[in-house]
Amino acid sequence: MKPERSHNDIRIGFYVCHCGSNIAATVDCEAVAQAIARLPGVVVSRDYKYMCSDPGQELIQQDIREHGLNRVVVASCSPLLHEHTFRNACAAAGLNPFYFQMVNIREHDAWVHTDRAAATEKALALARAAVQRVRFHRALEPTRLNIRPEVLVIGGGIAGIHAALTLANGGKKVYLVEREPSIGGHMAQLDKTFPTLDCAACILTPKMSAVRAHPNITLWTYSEVVKVDGFVGNFTVTVKRKPRYVDEELCVGCQECVKACVFKEPKFPDEFNAGLGRRKPIYLPFPQAVPQVVLIDPDRCLRLKTGKCKQTCVEACADRQAIDFTQQEEQVQIQVGSIIVATGYKLFDATRIPQYGYGRYPNVFTSLELERMVNSSGPTGGEVLLRNGQPPRSVAFILCVGSRDLKTNRWCSRTCCMHSMKLAQLVREHTGADVTIFYLDIRAPGKGCEEFYDRSLQEGIQFVRGRVAEVTDWALSPEEEGKLVIRVEDTLAGFVRRIPVDMIVLAVGMEPQADAQELRRLLNLSCSTEGWFLERHPKLAPVATFTDGIFIAGCCQGPKDIPDSIAQAGAAAGEALALIDKGYIEQEPNTAYIEEADCSGCKSCIPLCPYNAILFDELKQKATIQAALCKGCGTCVAACPSGSIRQNLFEDEEIFSEIEGVLA
Amino acid sequence: MNSRQPHTDPNWQPRIVAFFCNWCTYTAADLAGVSRLKYAPNVRIIRLMCSGRVDPQFVLEAFARGADAVLIGGCHPGDCHYVEGNYKALRRFQMLRRLIKDMGIEEQRLRLEWISASEGERVRTVINEMVEQVRALGPLNLPGRFADWDREVAALEAHVHAGETAAQALEAEVVHAQA
Numbered sequence: 079m080k081p082e083r084s085h086n087d088i089r090i091g092f093y094v095c096h097c098g099s100n101i102a103a104t105v106d107c108e109a110v111a112q113a114i115a116r117l118p119g120v121v122v123s124r125d126y127k128y129m130c131s132d133p134g135q136e137l138i139q140q141d142i143r144e145h146g147l148n149r150v151v152v153a154s155c156s157p158l159l160h161e162h163t164f165r166n167a168c169a170a171a172g173l174n175p176f177y178f179q180m181v182n183i184r185e186h187d188a189w190v191h192t193d194r195a196a197a198t199e200k201a202l203a204l205a206r207a208a209v210q211r212v213r214f215h216r217a218l219e220p221t222r223l224n225i226r227p228e229v230l231v232i233g234g235g236i237a238g239i240h241a242a243l244t245l246a247n248g249g250k251k252v253y254l255v256e257r258e259p260s261i262g263g264h265m266a267q268l269d270k271t272f273p274t275l276d277c278a279a280c281i282l283t284p285k286m287s288a289v290r291a292h293p294n295i296t297l298w299t300y301s302e303v304v305k306v307d308g309f310v311g312n313f314t315v316t317v318k319r320k321p322r323y324v325d326e327e328l329c330v331g332c333q334e335c336v337k338a339c340v341f342k343e344p345k346f347p348d349e350f351n352a353g354l355g356r357r358k359p360i361y362l363p364f365p366q367a368v369p370q371v372v373l374i375d376p377d378r379c380l381r382l383k384t385g386k387c388k389q390t391c392v393e394a395c396a397d398r399q400a401i402d403f404t405q406q407e408e409q410v411q412i413q414v415g416s417i418i419v420a421t422g423y424k425l426f427d428a429t430r431i432p433q434y435g436y437g438r439y440p441n442v443f444t445s446l447e448l449e450r451m452v453n454s455s456g457p458t459g460g461e462v463l464l465r466n467g468q469p470p471r472s473v474a475f476i477l478c479v480g481s482r483d484l485k486t487n488r489w490c491s492r493t494c495c496m497h498s499m500k501l502a503q504l505v506r507e508h509t510g511a512d513v514t515i516f517y518l519d520i521r522a523p524g525k526g527c528e529e530f531y532d533r534s535l536q537e538g539i540q541f542v543r544g545r546v547a548e549v550t551d552w553a554l555s556p557e558e559e560g561k562l563v564i565r566v567e568d569t570l571a572g573f574v575r576r577i578p579v580d581m582i583v584l585a586v587g588m589e590p591q592a593d594a595q596e597l598r599r600l601l602n603l604s605c606s607t608e609g610w611f612l613e614r615h616p617k618l619a620p621v622a623t624f625t626d627g628i629f630i631a632g633c634c635q636g637p638k639d640i641p642d643s644i645a646q647a648g649a650a651a652g653e654a655l656a657l658i659d660k661g662y663i664e665q666e667p668n669t670a671y672i673e674e675a676d677c678s679g680c681k682s683c684i685p686l687c688p689y690n691a692i693l694f695d696e697l698k699q700k701a702t703i704q705a706a707l708c709k710g711c712g713t714c715v716a717a718c719p720s721g722s723i724r725q726n727l728f729e730d731e732e733i734f735s736e737i738e739g740v741l742a
Numbered sequence: 743m744n745s746r747q748p749h750t751d752p753n754w755q756p757r758i759v760a761f762f763c764n765w766c767t768y769t770a771a772d773l774a775g776v777s778r779l780k781y782a783p784n785v786r787i788i789r790l791m792c793s794g795r796v797d798p799q800f801v802l803e804a805f806a807r808g809a810d811a812v813l814i815g816g817c818h819p820g821d822c823h824y825v826e827g828n829y830k831a832l833r834r835f836q837m838l839r840r841l842i843k844d845m846g847i848e849e850q851r852l853r854l855e856w857i858s859a860s861e862g863e864r865v866r867t868v869i870n871e872m873v874e875q876v877r878a879l880g881p882l883n884l885p886g887r888f889a890d891w892d893r894e895v896a897a898l899e900a901h902v903h904a905g906e907t908a909a910q911a912l913e914a915e916v917v918h919a920q921a
Contacts, residue, residue: 156772158768158769158772182772182787184775185771185774185775186787189776189778190774190775190779190781190866193783196755196783197783199783200783203786204786204787207786207788602825604823688825688826688827709824711791711792711794711795711823711824712790712794712795713794713795713824713830716794716795716796716830716834717830728790728795730797730799733797733800734803736788737759737788737800737803737804738803738807740759740788741804741807741808
């Protein structure tokens, strides 16, 4: 690249900001301005109280016009804070904003040092580096990328549903991809929701139906995203559609086939009822399922397993002919501009804590199993029953199972305190049993939650503070016979107790989905060490990710309750809408490019690029960089043995001159 | 290294050049500032988008220009904004460490640290530690050593040249005498 101007033409304006007294208290700003004024090419060198203020910016603009400045350096705070402010000021005066360079003398100098002389010397060194560097700057244009208006939402739980509906109502085309045969997610399995005790189905099912009916939503259930190519504005996504063996267009959900199935009685554990209920090989996942389309379990269906069956289901379907045993897995490709990930969580596997006896003692349940039991359309028709069919007289809840535990998961799952209190109230309502909750701390920070806790106390629910050591059926006294005994140190009473109960409910925590890491790689996201998807900034960008155009919502980002999930889904949809409606995005032009003449075609750079932005032109025997894919890390630049890869804004000359400047 | 004498200048201060990635370590240094943590003023931070951009030549250039030590800061393994730029930085760091050792530069003068955006405290600890270590090592003074080497080479050249002239003169004398 040819320099835009010869060095003689370079006219630099240098400004050092006092930031009130934030900088000036530690750095002698006047001395810095005077010293910089003596450097070659510096036409104007000033210090000013607040450079970021309107008059400060006006000062720069005036100097650009009056002194014909073509480079601007401001020594003030971190470029992460105000770089765009000063770039815009330059642009407003007609100077290409990339002729600007910022020096961080507040966060990296004035605020971290006490010795005024040393801090001033450091400020001077940093300023000198910038003044030397800015000479090499070139006029750049931010690259513009067009954004496709379609959005993919991965995950059809409450977060995915809400995001899809928001976008669709905004007139955008949405693809909603759900792995299970119905949308609804974990919320569909809930009976009532805390702290209002309103029925989960009553608030969820209308939204589920709205998804099905919405002209802007393409709903693909029983489908998974298997491949994602491209970048913000233009992703190519491959979706795998698993065979249901029932034609979705033809099935009306009458379930005549289910009645007609050769299995007269439902025989197989039912996933929706957490294994407590039974279903047939052909089934509707649950009564309110969306879409209202049955499916056939190929591992259970005689026709699919053995080929030998009377196929009474086909007869029952009669003229509709919706059942199709020849269905195959399909792969569909779609083009979308942005993606919302709302893949949710998985429940902690309670067998991982063997001392609580889940799977060993029949009357130890998980909170989800109890949830299904209290539901009137659940496997027990809404009755809370022990495995022997009797109602329990005493029920204990053990909290923090797989949460806040160094042996399993360190994090708080946030909902289990409230969820258990809700179940405790329902159990009391349904059975009148004595209910004890074993807790570490009660966490009830949500709106109306503390009041709900108070109500639980008033309803006579007992609270014992302490982590339960063990659940055993080994009776030491007559009243413990035939019961499950909880051994716990009551940390408020200060002694170890044995408490016999009929039923134990484990409040299992939330964990990242088992395949979260695979999806992370598919989408080039980051995960926290625990495996939750990482947001771009915990406060300022809570639904954006480090990959432009991909947003996260709901529990895949971390445990949260329904209101928070919905709020986040709305935020993610809003961010996606803002992106789409602008029609394009501007990217920092810090991309790498290749000086073709110097490229030896060694291909060392190609495997280094995490974005596959570098292609090899077989014809020319040269590497080429697709600017739209390049994210500007500069790894290839540092690796190129012939020095033919260069990076805008971080050219070798620029960095060498900075090194020279700080050490001069 | 005959030019390396124990430093006697009482005013000598170590000079450390730091290359920090934009997303983690530079942000951590900003956080240290916002938290008003105090640390030694001997480090000059140069911002790059990723530790993967640190060309080994930058490190060598810094030493050659008079840095007493070089610090590279990147995101923790697995946290790189650019997926794996920090691993590339690690590879180059390993190579550089061997290289500078062969050049007679102590290994402690080059350091690579993973500091995430939330670890402002770590910035302070690392910088303070490094300044102390380098203070104990004394100045590296590569420019001074280059000057010494240049002088040595110049002296050698002059010596060889003088020898050649003398030989030529002798030869000319012999030829003259024979004639």
